[in-house]
Amino acid sequence: MIELRGVKKRFGSQVVLDGVDFDVREGETVALLGPSGTGKSVLLKTVIGLIRPDAGQVIVDGKDVPHLKRAELSELRKTIGYVFQNGALFDSLDVYENVRLGIVDESKFKDEKYARERVAQCIKLVNLQPDAVMSQFPAQLSGGMRKRVGIARAIAGEPKYLLYDEPTSGLDPVNADIIDALVQRLDQELGVTSVMVTHDVRGAFRVANRLALLSEGKVVMQGTPQEFLASEHPKVKAFLERDFDNTQFAA
Amino acid sequence: MTAATGTLTRQNGNILARVVAGVGRSCTEIVAGLGRFGLFSLDMLRGLPEVRIWFPRFIVEAWNIGVGSFFLVLLISGFAGAVTALQTGYQFSGSIPYYVVGTLVVSSLILELGPVLTALVLAGRIGARYAAELGTMRVTEQIDALESLGRAPSSHLIVPRVLAALIMIPALTVFANASGIMVGWWAVKQVLPVTNMDFTYGAQYYFRPWDAWYSLIKSFFFGGTIGLISCYMGMNTKQGAEGVGKGTTGAVVTSTVIVLLLDTVLTKLLLNT
Structure with a gap:
């Protein structure tokens, strides 16, 4: 289980996280939504100890991540697969x-x-041909293929948790759908607990069984997709309205 | 006191306060930077026991430095030897015995030109390369990726590079010394009637084995300095391509200045002048 309690982080005078409370339970796929530049990636990096919060607790499997010793943090990281943007x-x-x-x-x-x-197994899992790509260098791959290789690397160590940082950003809609379907399939096949940071509302609704919205350094709402659609919270409504209306989702 | 004088005093006070605050901030940044560099060096030492990880990468880096810089170093030290010899010829008067030329060329090369020129050339060549490589890895999150896999950047990235610089710069200095002396020997014979016997006699007459050790010790310190500073600058790169550019320039400039500073300090300490 991943728990964040009152997490604060600032860079210079800019407050990025201002007391974030956020939970991810075992087996869940949670999408962390929010506009660009609201600190979603920063929050994800605090979970794996790449960024140290100024205040608050980040607890993964009962371990307080910011206070772990080097070797302990290294061991914990081996249970987490991180897919970079x-x-x-x-x-x-x-x-x-x-x-x-x-x-x-x-x-x-x-x-x-x-x-x-x-x-080879991991490359097949992300819908690539091992024989065709194994000897290629990252510069020879397309953006979508690079993301899929990034996912293959993250799952190679059989992690318990998978953290995705904007897995579909910069991709065309067709490739974004492929990645969304891949995330969904991996969650089901591997039985991992996943957190996906994204500003792609459609993808989040397709993949996640719980959502959280980060705005102005705080999680303003956590709930199921249905709870999000029914929400009257102005920030939730404003964020969802940009992508689709309720009728489309219901359909 | 008039109102105008009061305003002027307040303005002077504000300027003084700003200057004091600026000096204070700069001092704090310098101390914080030294602290961060100290922690970085300590972190590198922690990576040393992971020999299995760093050794293969060390071989690759050492090969890159050695082979990649070998001819450049020979060329530059050769020119330095030739210029030293030609200037000696220009300043020579008949009352000084010819064998002194051998002493001058050999001493200049071993004590100063060989190690310092090699270090300055490599501060530009490998210092820039290390800082740019690591800086690019930093801004493209490759270093974060390495850490996220539970692997230590120190043993994978820092130790092999710093050790390669530490070992290869003294090794290249030996070749630079030899190249400079050989070319200087040849050049001096073009401008003065110096025989091979004169040159070798002069070279040996004032030569002390400690001079060779001094040359090696200096280059060892220079190698460590260049490796550590370049890697530190690269690992602390910020803000995309512009940051990589700044980090690379910073690595070369800082390494060059520290090499020259160390040269002075080590000369004072080791030659007891």
Whole structure:
């Protein structure tokens, strides 16, 4: 379980998170919505300890992330797969080596036969052809393929949690739908707990079984898609109205 | 006191307060920067036990520095040796024995020109490369990705680069010294009637083994400085492409200044002048 209690973070004079309370329960897929620049990615990075909050608690599986020792944090990170906004693939390594680095168990990482099989399996899971892409370098891949390789790397270590940072940003609608369907399928097939940060409302409604809206440094609402549609909260309404009306969703 | 004098005094007071605040802020930033650099260096030391991770990358980096810089270093030290020899020839008067030329060329190269020129060339070449590589990795979240996989950037990225600089810069300095002396030897024979025996006699007469050690010790410090500063600048890059540019320039300028500063300090400490 992931719990955030009163998390605050500022960069210089800019307050990004202003007392965020947020929960993710085991097996859930939660979409964290919000306009660009509201600190969604910052919040996600506090969960994995890449950004240290100024105040508040970030608890993953009962462990207080900001106060973990280096080795403890490293162990915790091995249970979390993180999909970066632009893939963040290592550009000096080919796809095989990139995905292989996701195998966090050292004995399995060193086992060349296991690594090759696992990498091929993960690449297939993200709807790519292992033979076609394994020897390619990130610069040779399209934006959508880079994101999928990023997902393959995140799942290679068999994580308990998957954190997606804007998995569909910068993609055309067709590729965005492919990624959404992929996230949904992985959640079902792998049984992981997922948090997806996005400003794509349609994708969030398609994939998540619970939503949270971040605005002005606070989570203004958490609930099911139906609860969001029924909400009279002005910020929720304003955010949803931009993408679709209730009739479309109901249909 | 008139109203005008009072206003002027207040304005002077404000300017003074701003100057004091500015100096205070700069001092705080310098101390904070030194602290961050200290923590970074400590973090690098923590990566040292993970030999299995850093060793293969160290070999690649050492090869890149060694092979990539070898001819450049030979060329520059060769020119330095030639210029030293030609200037010696220009200043030479008949009352000084010819073998002193050998002493001058060898001492200049080993004590100063070899290690310092090699360090300055490599501060530009590998310092810029390290800072740009790591800075790009930072702004494209590749370093965050490495950390998110539970892997330490120190053992994967920092230790191999710093150790490669630490080992390869002294090694290249040895070749630079040799190249400079050989070219200087050849050049001096073009301008003065110096025989090979004169040159070798002069080179050996005042030569102390400590001079060679001093040359190596200096270049060892220079290597560590260039490696650490460039990696630190790269790892702390901010704000996209502009940040990478700033970090790269900062790495080269800072490494160059620190190399020259260290040169002075080490000369004072090691040669007891």
